[in-house]
Amino acid sequence: MKIVKTLFAASALALTAGGAFAENPMVGGAAMYADKNIVENAVNSADHTTLVAAVKAAGLVDTLAGDGPFTVFAPTNDAFAALPDGTVETLLKPENKEMLTKILTCHVVGKAVMSDALQGMIKDDGGKHPVPTLGGCTLQASYMGDKIVLEDENGTKATVTIADVEQSNGVIHVIDAVLLPKM
Known part of the structure; x- marks a missing residue:
């Protein structure tokens, strides 16, 4: 019985330690580090090169590297590619920075909103x-x-x-x- 209790205690300790060191999911083939900011992590994701280029073109790097907290719903390159032909190129032009x-x-x-909190609100x-x-x-x-x-004001999901x-x-x-403002 003492061996069973010891094994149980050791298993509980291992599970607790494992949970304490849970890793962030990989994104775009890159490790995402909880001690780095949104911009520092996003630039390493192969799936978010278009988003990173757009953030740079819009002048939002300093904002998203700032204190926050922020929740970013980050569209992938495929999401941007699904927009009508020429949309991304047009938006990246300096004269379209405001849009x-x-x-x-x-x-x-x-604010930082984790999925379980959002599910609770839903x-x-x-x-x-x-x-x-x-x-x-x-x-x-x-x-x-x-x-x-997520559904935008135009019905895009x-x-x-x-x-x-x-x-x-x-x-x-x-x-x-990609979610868009009301058109």
Whole structure:
């Protein structure tokens, strides 16, 4: 019996230690470090090169590298590629900086919101929760199966494909579509 108790205690300790050192998910083939900020991590993701270029073109690097906290719903390169031909190239032009900034900040919330908290808010609100963004857009969060889905003011839906990527100044949730301000 003493051996069983000892094994149980050791197993409990190992599980606790394992949880304390849980790693962030990999994103775009790169490790994401909770002690680095959103920009420091995003530049390493092969799946977010378009987003990083857009953040630079919009002049948002210093903001997203700042204290936060922020929640960033980060569209992948494939999400940007799904936009109509020429859209990304047009938005990256200096004369379109204001519109690009508006689009990007419609993917940013001014607090760190982990997926379990967002799921709780969705449940508390009867299946849909409004998410106000720094860009003045209000996204509607809901679930589809076990995935969080965000809908912009135009009806475009994005699914969170990788949740809870912790950052020193917030959290990133990877999404599969670009969300736009009301058109």
